[in-house]
Amino acid sequence: MTDETAPPVTTVDAAPQARTMLYLNGVSVSFDGFRALNNLSIIVHPAEMLAIIGPNGAGKTTMMDIITGKTRADAGEVLFDDTIDLRKLDEAKIANLGIGRKFQKPTVFESQTVWDNLLLALKKPRGVFPTLFYGADNDDVTRIDDILRIIRLSARKGELAAGLSHGQKQWLEIGMLLAQDPKLLLVDEPVAGMTDAETVETAKLLKDIATTRSVVVVEHDMSFVRELGCRVTCLAEGTVLAEGTLDQVSANPVVIERYLGR
Numbered sequence: 001m002t003d004e005t006a007p008p009v010t011t012v013d014a015a016p017q018a019r020t021m022l023y024l025n026g027v028s029v030s031f032d033g034f035r036a037l038n039n040l041s042i043i044v045h046p047a048e049m050l051a052i053i054g055p056n057g058a059g060k061t062t063m064m065d066i067i068t069g070k071t072r073a074d075a076g077e078v079l080f081d082d083t084i085d086l087r088k089l090d091e092a093k094i095a096n097l098g099i100g101r102k103f104q105k106p107t108v109f110e111s112q113t114v115w116d117n118l119l120l121a122l123k124k125p126r127g128v129f130p131t132l133f134y135g136a137d138n139d140d141v142t143r144i145d146d147i148l149r150i151i152r153l154s155a156r157k158g159e160l161a162a163g164l165s166h167g168q169k170q171w172l173e174i175g176m177l178l179a180q181d182p183k184l185l186l187v188d189e190p191v192a193g194m195t196d197a198e199t200v201e202t203a204k205l206l207k208d209i210a211t212t213r214s215v216v217v218v219e220h221d222m223s224f225v226r227e228l229g230c231r232v233t234c235l236a237e238g239t240v241l242a243e244g245t246l247d248q249v250s251a252n253p254v255v256i257e258r259y260l261g262r
Contacts, residue, residue, distance in 0.1 A: 020082055021046045021184050021214040027066060027076030028238075036062040038238035040076070044184070049210035051225045052218045053249070054235035055259050060218045062238070064186050068101050069094040081183065100182035104189045106169040110162035114153050114172060117161055118144045121176035143179070150208055151175040152201060167191075167198030171205060184214045191224050203227035222246070234259060 022044040029037045037059045044050050052060055065071035069091040078086040109117050148154040151171040191199040232249045234241045242252040
């Protein structure tokens with residue numbers, strides 16, 4: 001009687017995760033001779049939050065314009081999700097890839113309820129007939145309830161958005177971005193005009209979001225950046241001055257001289 005050797009067990013590797021969600025390498029752009037970005041290189045990993053600080057004119061807004069396709073880089077690489085070249089795509093295609101951008105001033109439908117704002121923002125077919133005959137299904141209801149919990153507005157879901165405080169409108173707009181199911185959120189000065197309590201809660205909210213998706217926050221409020229507790233990049237004159245924790249960046253002599261000491 002001969003021994004039979006069992007066939008080798010084959011394993012199937014899980015699909016590899018993206019190594020970088022956002023990769024900017026050597027990005028430069030000039031406007032009428034003024035170099036807004038100068039050989040800028042930044043990396044954001046999946047499910048990571050990065051805070052961008054720096055003086056006015058440092059290139060923070062231009063950087064976000066480059067990422068979202070509003071402005072074209074003159075040179076350098078702009079890659080999303082490892083391999084997608086954003087320089088070849090327009091704003092609409094970039095948004096559909098999963099990049100959401102929140103500007104400083106909140107834009108919500110004030111005459112609609114909080115719930116309806118989120119319902120309108122859901123990633124659904126936007127043709128005339130789908131819109132006319134659309135009704136929220138069970139998955140949509142669950143999704144909206146989850147977003148309401150994240151943005152701290154579950155108790156206000158039936159109220160008009162006009163009745164929210166400034167900070168709550170900011171949260172609602174962040175929720176509307178989440179309804180689009182983005183992989184990367186770009187958030188511009190989210191706590192400007194907020195109360196101290198709202199500022200602290202916004203930091204918690206963004207940290208919750210960054211457990212499942214990438215978040216880039218542009219901010220001047222150093223106490224808020226400290227609440228975020230994430231990696232910090234300081235820009236000046238379109239290039240990176242320093243990176244690290246807030247304490248490391250704040251102690252950098254060049255950052256003190258060119259930004260914090262002003």
